[in-house]
Amino acid sequence: MAARAEAGGAADLRVGGPAGPPEEIRAPGGTDVVIDSVGKTFRRGGRRTVALAEVNLQVAAGELVCLLGPSGCGKSTLLRIVAGALAADTGTVLVGGQPVSGPSADRGMLFQTPMLFPWLTTRKNVLFGPRAQRSAGLHERDDPELDAEADAILRTVGLAGFGDAFPHELSGGMQHRAAFARALMARPSLLLMDEPFGALDAITRVRMHDFLLSMWERYRITVIFVTHDIEEAVLLGDRVAVMGGRPPGVVEVIDIPLVRPRHALDADTAAFLTAKRTIRASLTA
Protein backbone atom coordinates (compact mmCIF):
# COMPACT_ATOMS: atom_id res chain seq x y z
CA MET A 1 0.00 0.00 0.00
CA ALA A 2 2.62 2.48 -1.06
CA ALA A 3 1.47 6.02 -1.15
CA ARG A 4 1.47 7.35 -4.64
CA ALA A 5 3.00 10.78 -4.42
CA GLU A 6 1.30 12.72 -7.14
CA ALA A 7 3.51 14.55 -9.59
CA GLY A 8 4.10 18.26 -9.17
CA GLY A 9 1.01 20.34 -9.20
CA ALA A 10 -0.96 18.01 -6.98
CA ALA A 11 -2.92 20.22 -4.66
CA ASP A 12 -2.68 18.09 -1.61
CA LEU A 13 -3.61 19.37 1.76
CA ARG A 14 -0.15 19.95 3.05
CA VAL A 15 0.53 23.57 2.44
CA GLY A 16 3.81 25.13 1.68
CA GLY A 17 4.90 23.68 -1.59
CA PRO A 18 6.02 20.13 -2.35
CA ALA A 19 6.58 18.96 1.18
CA GLY A 20 8.47 15.99 2.47
CA PRO A 21 7.96 12.41 1.40
CA PRO A 22 4.43 11.27 2.16
CA GLU A 23 5.67 7.74 2.68
CA GLU A 24 6.95 8.74 6.11
CA ILE A 25 3.55 9.37 7.62
CA ARG A 26 1.57 6.26 6.93
CA ALA A 27 0.61 5.59 10.50
CA PRO A 28 -2.86 6.82 11.30
CA GLY A 29 -2.92 10.30 12.76
CA GLY A 30 -4.35 10.84 16.19
CA THR A 31 -3.60 9.65 19.66
CA ASP A 32 -4.94 6.90 21.82
CA VAL A 33 -7.28 7.45 24.72
CA VAL A 34 -7.26 5.52 27.96
CA ILE A 35 -10.24 5.94 30.25
CA ASP A 36 -9.53 4.31 33.58
CA SER A 37 -12.13 3.82 36.32
CA VAL A 38 -13.75 7.16 35.62
CA GLY A 39 -16.67 8.12 37.82
CA LYS A 40 -18.72 11.28 38.02
CA THR A 41 -21.42 12.30 40.45
CA PHE A 42 -23.48 15.43 40.13
CA ARG A 43 -24.63 17.15 43.28
CA ARG A 44 -27.36 19.67 42.98
CA GLY A 45 -29.20 21.05 45.96
CA GLY A 46 -28.65 18.06 48.14
CA ARG A 47 -29.46 15.43 45.52
CA ARG A 48 -26.74 13.16 44.27
CA THR A 49 -26.96 11.78 40.74
CA VAL A 50 -24.36 9.23 39.75
CA ALA A 51 -23.72 9.99 36.09
CA LEU A 52 -20.88 7.51 35.58
CA ALA A 53 -19.40 4.74 37.64
CA GLU A 54 -16.19 2.79 37.04
CA VAL A 55 -15.96 3.39 33.31
CA ASN A 56 -13.06 1.72 31.56
CA LEU A 57 -12.46 2.16 27.86
CA GLN A 58 -9.47 2.22 25.60
CA VAL A 59 -9.46 3.77 22.18
CA ALA A 60 -6.56 3.04 19.89
CA ALA A 61 -4.95 5.73 17.78
CA GLY A 62 -6.85 6.34 14.57
CA GLU A 63 -9.88 4.37 15.72
CA LEU A 64 -13.47 5.53 15.43
CA VAL A 65 -15.35 4.39 18.50
CA CYS A 66 -19.02 5.08 19.05
CA LEU A 67 -20.59 5.54 22.46
CA LEU A 68 -24.12 4.28 22.15
CA GLY A 69 -26.90 4.48 24.66
CA PRO A 70 -30.21 6.07 25.57
CA SER A 71 -30.51 9.54 27.05
CA GLY A 72 -29.15 9.78 30.52
CA CYS A 73 -26.69 6.93 30.18
CA GLY A 74 -23.77 9.23 30.71
CA LYS A 75 -22.30 9.13 27.22
CA SER A 76 -22.21 12.91 26.83
CA THR A 77 -20.83 13.25 30.33
CA LEU A 78 -18.04 10.84 29.48
CA LEU A 79 -17.30 12.73 26.28
CA ARG A 80 -17.06 16.00 28.13
CA ILE A 81 -14.76 14.50 30.70
CA VAL A 82 -12.46 13.34 27.90
CA ALA A 83 -12.69 16.84 26.38
CA GLY A 84 -11.71 18.36 29.68
CA ALA A 85 -14.92 20.34 30.08
CA LEU A 86 -15.85 18.36 33.17
CA ALA A 87 -13.56 16.93 35.77
CA ALA A 88 -13.94 13.29 36.69
CA ASP A 89 -14.53 12.63 40.35
CA THR A 90 -12.62 9.37 40.28
CA GLY A 91 -10.30 7.76 37.79
CA THR A 92 -8.12 9.23 35.08
CA VAL A 93 -8.30 9.97 31.41
CA LEU A 94 -5.08 9.78 29.44
CA VAL A 95 -4.95 11.15 25.92
CA GLY A 96 -1.70 10.24 24.22
CA GLY A 97 -0.29 9.34 27.59
CA GLN A 98 -1.02 12.77 29.05
CA PRO A 99 -3.73 13.33 31.66
CA VAL A 100 -6.53 15.61 30.63
CA SER A 101 -6.84 18.92 32.45
CA GLY A 102 -9.13 21.34 30.74
CA PRO A 103 -10.16 21.78 27.13
CA SER A 104 -7.48 22.17 24.50
CA ALA A 105 -7.13 22.30 20.74
CA ASP A 106 -5.72 18.81 20.85
CA ARG A 107 -9.17 17.43 21.63
CA GLY A 108 -11.55 19.01 19.18
CA MET A 109 -15.24 18.82 19.83
CA LEU A 110 -18.31 18.94 17.64
CA PHE A 111 -21.75 19.50 19.09
CA GLN A 112 -25.33 18.87 18.15
CA THR A 113 -25.59 22.38 16.77
CA PRO A 114 -22.79 23.58 14.54
CA MET A 115 -21.88 26.37 16.98
CA LEU A 116 -20.47 28.58 14.28
CA PHE A 117 -19.78 32.13 15.40
CA PRO A 118 -22.56 34.10 13.73
CA TRP A 119 -20.60 37.32 13.45
CA LEU A 120 -17.81 35.73 11.42
CA THR A 121 -17.88 34.58 7.83
CA THR A 122 -17.38 30.87 7.16
CA ARG A 123 -13.78 31.49 6.30
CA LYS A 124 -13.11 33.48 9.44
CA ASN A 125 -14.88 30.81 11.46
CA VAL A 126 -12.57 28.22 10.00
CA LEU A 127 -9.56 30.40 10.81
CA PHE A 128 -10.73 31.05 14.38
CA GLY A 129 -8.76 28.19 15.91
CA PRO A 130 -5.32 29.03 14.49
CA ARG A 131 -5.80 32.74 15.14
CA ALA A 132 -6.85 32.13 18.73
CA GLN A 133 -3.92 29.81 19.20
CA ARG A 134 -1.63 32.45 17.83
CA SER A 135 -2.96 34.89 20.42
CA ALA A 136 -2.18 32.34 23.08
CA GLY A 137 1.32 32.11 21.73
CA LEU A 138 0.98 28.58 20.47
CA HIS A 139 1.18 27.80 16.77
CA GLU A 140 3.23 29.93 14.46
CA ARG A 141 1.62 29.26 11.14
CA ASP A 142 1.58 32.57 9.35
CA ASP A 143 -1.19 34.16 7.37
CA PRO A 144 -0.53 33.08 3.78
CA GLU A 145 -0.07 29.51 4.92
CA LEU A 146 -3.25 29.68 6.96
CA ASP A 147 -5.20 31.20 4.10
CA ALA A 148 -4.10 28.49 1.70
CA GLU A 149 -4.94 25.81 4.21
CA ALA A 150 -8.34 27.31 4.85
CA ASP A 151 -9.04 27.36 1.13
CA ALA A 152 -8.01 23.74 0.82
CA ILE A 153 -10.15 22.62 3.72
CA LEU A 154 -13.18 24.53 2.50
CA ARG A 155 -12.76 22.85 -0.87
CA THR A 156 -12.47 19.45 0.78
CA VAL A 157 -15.70 19.83 2.70
CA GLY A 158 -17.44 21.17 -0.37
CA LEU A 159 -17.87 24.79 0.67
CA ALA A 160 -15.47 26.27 -1.86
CA GLY A 161 -17.65 29.21 -2.91
CA PHE A 162 -18.99 29.99 0.52
CA GLY A 163 -16.00 31.38 2.34
CA ASP A 164 -17.59 34.81 2.52
CA ALA A 165 -21.03 33.60 3.49
CA PHE A 166 -22.22 34.08 7.03
CA PRO A 167 -23.46 31.06 9.00
CA HIS A 168 -27.07 32.14 8.76
CA GLU A 169 -26.75 32.03 4.99
CA LEU A 170 -25.77 28.35 5.01
CA SER A 171 -28.05 25.35 5.24
CA GLY A 172 -27.92 22.98 8.20
CA GLY A 173 -25.73 20.40 6.50
CA MET A 174 -23.41 23.10 5.21
CA GLN A 175 -23.08 24.55 8.68
CA HIS A 176 -22.06 21.18 10.05
CA ARG A 177 -19.49 20.82 7.32
CA ALA A 178 -18.16 24.27 8.12
CA ALA A 179 -17.94 23.35 11.80
CA PHE A 180 -16.06 20.23 10.80
CA ALA A 181 -13.61 22.25 8.71
CA ARG A 182 -13.13 24.63 11.62
CA ALA A 183 -12.41 21.78 14.00
CA LEU A 184 -9.87 20.27 11.62
CA MET A 185 -8.03 23.56 11.12
CA ALA A 186 -7.17 23.56 14.80
CA ARG A 187 -5.30 20.31 14.17
CA PRO A 188 -6.66 18.08 16.90
CA SER A 189 -5.37 14.58 17.39
CA LEU A 190 -8.69 13.51 18.85
CA LEU A 191 -12.13 14.49 17.68
CA LEU A 192 -15.06 14.23 20.06
CA MET A 193 -18.45 14.33 18.43
CA ASP A 194 -21.56 14.66 20.55
CA GLU A 195 -24.54 13.55 18.45
CA PRO A 196 -23.55 16.02 15.76
CA PHE A 197 -26.14 14.91 13.23
CA GLY A 198 -29.01 14.54 15.65
CA ALA A 199 -30.69 17.77 14.67
CA LEU A 200 -30.62 17.11 10.94
CA ASP A 201 -33.33 15.55 8.82
CA ALA A 202 -32.87 11.93 7.85
CA ILE A 203 -31.80 12.60 4.28
CA THR A 204 -29.17 15.15 5.20
CA ARG A 205 -28.01 12.84 7.95
CA VAL A 206 -27.27 10.09 5.42
CA ARG A 207 -25.20 12.54 3.40
CA MET A 208 -23.35 13.64 6.51
CA HIS A 209 -22.56 9.98 7.28
CA ASP A 210 -20.96 9.63 3.88
CA PHE A 211 -19.19 12.92 4.47
CA LEU A 212 -17.81 11.86 7.83
CA LEU A 213 -16.75 8.47 6.55
CA SER A 214 -14.86 9.98 3.64
CA MET A 215 -13.27 12.63 5.85
CA TRP A 216 -12.23 10.05 8.38
CA GLU A 217 -10.76 7.85 5.66
CA ARG A 218 -8.77 10.85 4.55
CA TYR A 219 -7.48 12.00 7.91
CA ARG A 220 -7.73 8.92 10.14
CA ILE A 221 -7.65 10.79 13.44
CA THR A 222 -9.06 9.22 16.56
CA VAL A 223 -12.78 9.88 16.88
CA ILE A 224 -15.15 9.23 19.74
CA PHE A 225 -18.69 9.58 18.46
CA VAL A 226 -21.65 9.77 20.81
CA THR A 227 -25.03 8.70 19.49
CA HIS A 228 -28.31 7.13 20.46
CA ASP A 229 -28.86 5.75 16.97
CA ILE A 230 -27.89 2.10 16.56
CA GLU A 231 -27.54 2.29 12.79
CA GLU A 232 -25.35 5.34 12.98
CA ALA A 233 -23.11 3.62 15.52
CA VAL A 234 -22.78 0.47 13.43
CA LEU A 235 -22.18 2.37 10.21
CA LEU A 236 -19.48 4.64 11.58
CA GLY A 237 -17.69 2.76 14.32
CA ASP A 238 -14.82 0.34 14.39
CA ARG A 239 -16.15 -0.59 17.79
CA VAL A 240 -19.31 0.36 19.62
CA ALA A 241 -19.26 0.88 23.38
CA VAL A 242 -22.79 0.26 24.58
CA MET A 243 -23.52 2.32 27.65
CA GLY A 244 -26.21 2.04 30.19
CA GLY A 245 -27.00 0.18 33.34
CA ARG A 246 -27.45 1.55 36.79
CA PRO A 247 -25.22 3.16 37.79
CA PRO A 248 -24.37 4.11 34.20
CA GLY A 249 -21.20 2.73 32.69
CA VAL A 250 -19.94 0.81 29.69
CA VAL A 251 -22.01 -2.35 29.43
CA GLU A 252 -20.27 -3.96 26.50
CA VAL A 253 -17.84 -3.09 23.75
CA ILE A 254 -18.75 -4.70 20.45
CA ASP A 255 -16.53 -5.03 17.43
CA ILE A 256 -17.98 -4.02 14.12
CA PRO A 257 -16.40 -6.25 11.51
CA LEU A 258 -17.67 -4.31 8.50
CA VAL A 259 -15.11 -3.67 5.81
CA ARG A 260 -13.68 -0.20 5.30
CA PRO A 261 -14.05 2.14 3.45
CA ARG A 262 -17.71 2.20 4.30
CA HIS A 263 -20.55 4.07 2.67
CA ALA A 264 -24.02 4.95 3.77
CA LEU A 265 -25.40 2.27 1.43
CA ASP A 266 -23.71 -0.40 3.52
CA ALA A 267 -26.67 -0.08 5.85
CA ASP A 268 -28.53 -2.48 3.62
CA THR A 269 -26.01 -5.32 3.76
CA ALA A 270 -26.46 -8.53 5.72
CA ALA A 271 -23.31 -8.00 7.76
CA PHE A 272 -24.69 -4.65 8.84
CA LEU A 273 -27.93 -6.19 10.03
CA THR A 274 -26.07 -8.83 11.98
CA ALA A 275 -24.01 -6.24 13.74
CA LYS A 276 -27.13 -4.22 14.41
CA ARG A 277 -28.85 -7.23 15.96
CA THR A 278 -25.91 -7.89 18.22
CA ILE A 279 -25.97 -4.36 19.44
CA ARG A 280 -29.68 -4.28 19.96
CA ALA A 281 -29.43 -7.47 21.97
CA SER A 282 -26.82 -5.84 24.14
CA LEU A 283 -28.91 -2.72 24.60
CA THR A 284 -32.02 -4.55 25.62
CA ALA A 285 -30.26 -7.09 27.79
Next chain:
Amino acid sequence: MSVWPTLPPRDGVLVDDSPPPPADPVAREPAPGEGDQTAVEQSEDRADLAAYRRARRRARTRRLATGAAGLVGLAVAWQIAATLIRDPVFLPSVSQTGQAFAHYLNRPYPALGKPLWYDALISLRRILVGFAIGTGVGVALGAAMSATRVVRHLIDPVIEVLRPLPPLAFIPLFIIWFGIGETPKEVLIVIGVAPIMAVTTVAALDEVPEDLRLCARTLGAAGLYTMLHVQIRSALPGILTGMRISMAGAWTSIVAAELIAATSGLGSLIMQAGDYLNTALVFAGIITIAILGLALDAGLRGLLVLADPSRRR
Protein backbone atom coordinates in the same frame (compact mmCIF):
# COMPACT_ATOMS: atom_id res chain seq x y z
CA MET B 1 3.11 17.21 19.39
CA SER B 2 0.36 15.22 17.79
CA VAL B 3 0.94 13.52 14.52
CA TRP B 4 -1.29 15.90 12.71
CA PRO B 5 -2.31 14.15 9.58
CA THR B 6 -1.12 16.53 6.96
CA LEU B 7 -1.20 13.38 4.96
CA PRO B 8 -1.88 13.02 1.35
CA PRO B 9 -5.22 11.32 0.88
CA ARG B 10 -4.81 7.68 1.74
CA ASP B 11 -6.00 6.39 -1.57
CA GLY B 12 -3.80 8.73 -3.51
CA VAL B 13 -6.72 10.64 -4.96
CA LEU B 14 -6.13 14.24 -5.89
CA VAL B 15 -7.72 16.64 -3.52
CA ASP B 16 -10.33 18.88 -5.04
CA ASP B 17 -8.42 21.46 -6.92
CA SER B 18 -11.19 22.93 -8.97
CA PRO B 19 -14.61 21.62 -9.79
CA PRO B 20 -15.50 18.95 -10.54
CA PRO B 21 -13.73 16.89 -7.88
CA PRO B 22 -12.38 13.56 -9.12
CA ALA B 23 -14.16 10.33 -8.33
CA ASP B 24 -12.83 8.02 -5.66
CA PRO B 25 -10.97 5.01 -7.10
CA VAL B 26 -13.62 2.83 -5.50
CA ALA B 27 -16.31 3.48 -8.01
CA ARG B 28 -19.18 5.04 -6.21
CA GLU B 29 -21.01 8.30 -6.16
CA PRO B 30 -18.88 11.16 -4.86
CA ALA B 31 -19.33 11.70 -1.15
CA PRO B 32 -21.43 14.73 -0.33
CA GLY B 33 -18.53 16.39 1.36
CA GLU B 34 -16.17 16.04 -1.51
CA GLY B 35 -18.18 16.51 -4.57
CA ASP B 36 -21.88 16.05 -4.66
CA GLN B 37 -21.87 19.09 -6.89
CA THR B 38 -20.96 19.19 -10.50
CA ALA B 39 -19.11 22.16 -11.90
CA VAL B 40 -22.35 23.74 -13.02
CA GLU B 41 -23.96 23.29 -9.65
CA GLN B 42 -20.99 24.76 -7.85
CA SER B 43 -20.94 27.80 -10.04
CA GLU B 44 -24.68 28.04 -9.59
CA ASP B 45 -24.17 27.99 -5.84
CA ARG B 46 -21.66 30.76 -6.12
CA ALA B 47 -24.09 32.70 -8.24
CA ASP B 48 -26.84 31.81 -5.80
CA LEU B 49 -25.11 33.49 -2.91
CA ALA B 50 -24.61 36.66 -4.92
CA ALA B 51 -28.17 36.52 -6.21
CA TYR B 52 -29.50 35.91 -2.72
CA ARG B 53 -27.68 38.95 -1.41
CA ARG B 54 -28.84 41.04 -4.34
CA ALA B 55 -32.43 40.05 -3.68
CA ARG B 56 -32.04 41.08 -0.06
CA ARG B 57 -30.64 44.44 -1.07
CA ARG B 58 -33.58 44.98 -3.41
CA ALA B 59 -36.00 44.15 -0.61
CA ARG B 60 -34.24 46.59 1.63
CA THR B 61 -34.47 49.38 -0.95
CA ARG B 62 -38.17 48.63 -1.35
CA ARG B 63 -38.62 48.86 2.40
CA LEU B 64 -36.84 52.21 2.65
CA ALA B 65 -38.77 53.62 -0.28
CA THR B 66 -42.08 52.57 1.27
CA GLY B 67 -41.08 54.14 4.57
CA ALA B 68 -40.10 57.38 2.88
CA ALA B 69 -43.40 57.38 1.02
CA GLY B 70 -45.21 57.03 4.33
CA LEU B 71 -43.45 60.07 5.75
CA VAL B 72 -44.14 62.10 2.65
CA GLY B 73 -47.82 61.10 2.92
CA LEU B 74 -47.85 62.29 6.50
CA ALA B 75 -46.38 65.65 5.47
CA VAL B 76 -48.97 66.02 2.72
CA ALA B 77 -51.80 65.26 5.14
CA TRP B 78 -50.39 67.80 7.56
CA GLN B 79 -50.18 70.48 4.89
CA ILE B 80 -53.74 69.83 3.81
CA ALA B 81 -55.01 69.98 7.38
CA ALA B 82 -53.13 73.23 8.04
CA THR B 83 -54.48 74.80 4.89
CA LEU B 84 -58.01 73.86 5.89
CA ILE B 85 -57.71 75.03 9.50
CA ARG B 86 -55.97 78.30 8.54
CA ASP B 87 -54.82 79.10 12.08
CA PRO B 88 -51.02 79.35 12.25
CA VAL B 89 -51.13 79.37 16.04
CA PHE B 90 -53.08 76.14 16.23
CA LEU B 91 -51.55 74.27 13.33
CA PRO B 92 -48.86 75.93 11.22
CA SER B 93 -48.39 74.57 7.75
CA VAL B 94 -45.36 72.63 6.60
CA SER B 95 -44.00 75.68 4.79
CA GLN B 96 -44.47 77.93 7.84
CA THR B 97 -42.68 75.40 9.99
CA GLY B 98 -39.90 75.19 7.46
CA GLN B 99 -39.60 78.97 7.40
CA ALA B 100 -39.43 79.15 11.19
CA PHE B 101 -36.75 76.47 11.19
CA ALA B 102 -34.67 78.21 8.56
CA HIS B 103 -35.09 81.59 10.22
CA TYR B 104 -34.21 80.65 13.77
CA LEU B 105 -31.56 78.12 12.87
CA ASN B 106 -28.99 80.84 13.15
CA ARG B 107 -30.84 83.57 15.02
CA PRO B 108 -31.45 83.62 18.75
CA TYR B 109 -34.92 83.20 20.14
CA PRO B 110 -35.98 85.14 22.02
CA ALA B 111 -33.72 88.05 21.22
CA LEU B 112 -31.43 87.41 24.15
CA GLY B 113 -31.56 83.63 23.80
CA LYS B 114 -29.59 81.26 21.60
CA PRO B 115 -29.99 80.10 18.01
CA LEU B 116 -31.57 76.75 17.28
CA TRP B 117 -28.38 74.97 16.34
CA TYR B 118 -26.85 75.97 19.67
CA ASP B 119 -29.81 74.64 21.61
CA ALA B 120 -29.70 71.46 19.57
CA LEU B 121 -26.03 71.01 20.33
CA ILE B 122 -26.60 71.59 24.02
CA SER B 123 -29.29 68.93 24.18
CA LEU B 124 -27.15 66.58 22.17
CA ARG B 125 -24.17 67.08 24.41
CA ARG B 126 -26.18 66.36 27.53
CA ILE B 127 -27.56 63.21 26.01
CA LEU B 128 -24.23 61.95 24.75
CA VAL B 129 -22.37 62.58 27.98
CA GLY B 130 -25.09 61.04 30.12
CA PHE B 131 -25.52 58.16 27.70
CA ALA B 132 -21.83 57.37 27.57
CA ILE B 133 -21.46 57.35 31.34
CA GLY B 134 -24.74 55.50 31.83
CA THR B 135 -23.80 52.84 29.31
CA GLY B 136 -20.35 52.42 30.83
CA VAL B 137 -21.76 52.04 34.32
CA GLY B 138 -24.62 49.81 33.18
CA VAL B 139 -22.51 47.44 31.09
CA ALA B 140 -19.87 47.15 33.82
CA LEU B 141 -22.55 46.37 36.37
CA GLY B 142 -24.19 43.90 34.05
CA ALA B 143 -20.93 42.12 33.36
CA ALA B 144 -20.20 41.89 37.08
CA MET B 145 -23.67 40.59 37.76
CA SER B 146 -23.38 37.98 35.06
CA ALA B 147 -20.02 36.82 36.30
CA THR B 148 -20.66 36.50 40.03
CA ARG B 149 -23.79 35.25 41.65
CA VAL B 150 -23.21 37.28 44.80
CA VAL B 151 -22.98 40.52 42.87
CA ARG B 152 -26.07 39.61 40.96
CA HIS B 153 -28.13 38.97 44.08
CA LEU B 154 -26.82 42.17 45.63
CA ILE B 155 -27.52 44.56 42.79
CA ASP B 156 -30.66 43.03 41.34
CA PRO B 157 -33.09 44.50 43.90
CA VAL B 158 -31.51 47.94 43.55
CA ILE B 159 -32.07 47.88 39.84
CA GLU B 160 -35.58 46.56 40.17
CA VAL B 161 -36.40 49.52 42.38
CA LEU B 162 -34.71 52.12 40.20
CA ARG B 163 -35.86 50.96 36.82
CA PRO B 164 -39.57 51.74 36.94
CA LEU B 165 -39.03 55.13 38.53
CA PRO B 166 -39.37 58.02 36.09
CA PRO B 167 -36.03 59.83 36.14
CA LEU B 168 -37.91 63.11 36.02
CA ALA B 169 -39.04 62.60 39.57
CA PHE B 170 -35.45 63.08 40.63
CA ILE B 171 -34.98 66.51 39.10
CA PRO B 172 -35.74 68.54 42.21
CA LEU B 173 -33.44 66.25 44.17
CA PHE B 174 -30.64 66.58 41.65
CA ILE B 175 -30.96 70.35 41.61
CA ILE B 176 -30.55 70.37 45.36
CA TRP B 177 -27.58 68.03 45.13
CA PHE B 178 -25.86 69.22 41.99
CA GLY B 179 -26.98 72.77 41.50
CA ILE B 180 -28.39 74.21 38.31
CA GLY B 181 -25.57 73.59 35.86
CA GLU B 182 -25.13 70.73 33.43
CA THR B 183 -24.50 68.09 36.07
CA PRO B 184 -28.06 67.43 37.23
CA LYS B 185 -29.17 66.93 33.66
CA GLU B 186 -26.35 64.53 32.89
CA VAL B 187 -26.96 62.57 36.09
CA LEU B 188 -30.60 62.41 35.07
CA ILE B 189 -29.69 60.64 31.87
CA VAL B 190 -27.31 58.34 33.70
CA ILE B 191 -29.91 57.07 36.13
CA GLY B 192 -32.27 56.47 33.25
CA VAL B 193 -29.75 54.63 31.08
CA ALA B 194 -27.73 52.62 33.59
CA PRO B 195 -30.44 50.28 34.94
CA ILE B 196 -31.66 49.46 31.44
CA MET B 197 -28.12 48.74 30.25
CA ALA B 198 -27.35 46.62 33.31
CA VAL B 199 -30.42 44.46 32.81
CA THR B 200 -29.82 44.17 29.08
CA THR B 201 -26.17 43.28 29.52
CA VAL B 202 -26.92 40.55 32.04
CA ALA B 203 -29.55 39.08 29.76
CA ALA B 204 -27.27 39.24 26.73
CA LEU B 205 -24.34 37.62 28.54
CA ASP B 206 -26.54 34.95 30.09
CA GLU B 207 -27.87 34.07 26.69
CA VAL B 208 -24.48 33.09 25.30
CA PRO B 209 -24.61 29.28 25.23
CA GLU B 210 -21.98 27.68 27.42
CA ASP B 211 -21.17 25.25 24.66
CA LEU B 212 -20.13 28.18 22.47
CA ARG B 213 -17.44 29.03 24.95
CA LEU B 214 -16.45 25.38 25.27
CA CYS B 215 -16.29 25.22 21.50
CA ALA B 216 -13.85 28.13 21.45
CA ARG B 217 -11.74 26.47 24.13
CA THR B 218 -11.57 23.23 22.13
CA LEU B 219 -10.36 25.24 19.17
CA GLY B 220 -7.43 26.39 21.25
CA ALA B 221 -8.62 29.74 22.57
CA ALA B 222 -7.42 30.76 26.04
CA GLY B 223 -9.86 31.77 28.76
CA LEU B 224 -9.50 35.54 28.38
CA TYR B 225 -9.62 35.36 24.61
CA THR B 226 -12.84 33.37 24.86
CA MET B 227 -14.38 35.87 27.24
CA LEU B 228 -13.58 38.82 25.02
CA HIS B 229 -13.88 37.42 21.54
CA VAL B 230 -16.67 34.95 22.08
CA GLN B 231 -18.79 35.75 25.11
CA ILE B 232 -18.79 39.54 25.03
CA ARG B 233 -18.73 39.59 21.24
CA SER B 234 -21.73 37.31 21.21
CA ALA B 235 -23.57 39.55 23.65
CA LEU B 236 -22.85 42.67 21.63
CA PRO B 237 -26.05 42.72 19.56
CA GLY B 238 -28.11 42.44 22.73
CA ILE B 239 -26.15 45.22 24.36
CA LEU B 240 -26.56 47.44 21.32
CA THR B 241 -30.30 46.80 21.31
CA GLY B 242 -30.37 47.87 24.95
CA MET B 243 -28.53 51.02 23.94
CA ARG B 244 -31.18 51.82 21.35
CA ILE B 245 -33.91 51.40 23.93
CA SER B 246 -32.22 53.46 26.59
CA MET B 247 -31.34 56.14 24.03
CA ALA B 248 -35.03 56.66 23.32
CA GLY B 249 -35.70 56.95 27.03
CA ALA B 250 -32.82 59.38 27.38
CA TRP B 251 -34.36 61.74 24.84
CA THR B 252 -37.66 61.70 26.71
CA SER B 253 -35.95 62.51 29.96
CA ILE B 254 -33.78 65.31 28.66
CA VAL B 255 -36.50 67.13 26.79
CA ALA B 256 -38.85 66.92 29.75
CA ALA B 257 -36.11 68.13 32.07
CA GLU B 258 -35.36 71.04 29.78
CA LEU B 259 -39.02 71.91 29.61
CA ILE B 260 -39.23 72.49 33.31
CA ALA B 261 -35.79 73.18 34.63
CA ALA B 262 -33.48 74.63 32.01
CA THR B 263 -32.70 77.82 30.16
CA SER B 264 -31.03 76.17 27.19
CA GLY B 265 -31.55 73.15 25.03
CA LEU B 266 -34.33 72.14 22.68
CA GLY B 267 -36.82 71.54 25.46
CA SER B 268 -36.41 75.04 26.78
CA LEU B 269 -36.59 76.41 23.24
CA ILE B 270 -39.93 74.70 22.74
CA MET B 271 -41.15 76.01 26.08
CA GLN B 272 -40.27 79.59 25.25
CA ALA B 273 -41.67 79.37 21.74
CA GLY B 274 -44.87 78.09 23.29
CA ASP B 275 -44.94 80.98 25.74
CA TYR B 276 -44.93 83.36 22.76
CA LEU B 277 -47.42 81.26 20.81
CA ASN B 278 -44.84 80.72 18.08
CA THR B 279 -46.26 77.33 17.17
CA ALA B 280 -44.25 77.10 13.98
CA LEU B 281 -41.08 77.25 16.06
CA VAL B 282 -42.51 74.68 18.47
CA PHE B 283 -43.03 72.34 15.56
CA ALA B 284 -39.57 73.12 14.25
CA GLY B 285 -38.11 72.25 17.63
CA ILE B 286 -40.07 69.02 17.85
CA ILE B 287 -38.98 68.00 14.38
CA THR B 288 -35.36 68.79 15.23
CA ILE B 289 -35.62 66.49 18.22
CA ALA B 290 -37.14 63.80 16.02
CA ILE B 291 -34.38 64.11 13.43
CA LEU B 292 -31.61 64.00 16.01
CA GLY B 293 -33.20 61.03 17.75
CA LEU B 294 -33.58 59.23 14.45
CA ALA B 295 -29.99 59.96 13.49
CA LEU B 296 -28.63 58.59 16.76
CA ASP B 297 -30.85 55.53 16.52
CA ALA B 298 -29.76 54.96 12.95
CA GLY B 299 -26.15 55.15 14.09
CA LEU B 300 -26.77 52.53 16.74
CA ARG B 301 -28.70 50.41 14.28
CA GLY B 302 -25.72 50.59 11.93
CA LEU B 303 -23.45 49.33 14.70
CA LEU B 304 -25.99 46.61 15.42
CA VAL B 305 -25.94 45.41 11.83
CA LEU B 306 -22.14 45.35 11.93
CA ALA B 307 -22.23 43.31 15.10
CA ASP B 308 -24.92 40.89 13.95
CA PRO B 309 -24.69 39.97 10.29
CA SER B 310 -27.97 38.08 10.35
CA ARG B 311 -29.78 41.37 10.67
CA ARG B 312 -28.47 42.62 7.38
CA ARG B 313 -31.68 43.19 5.54
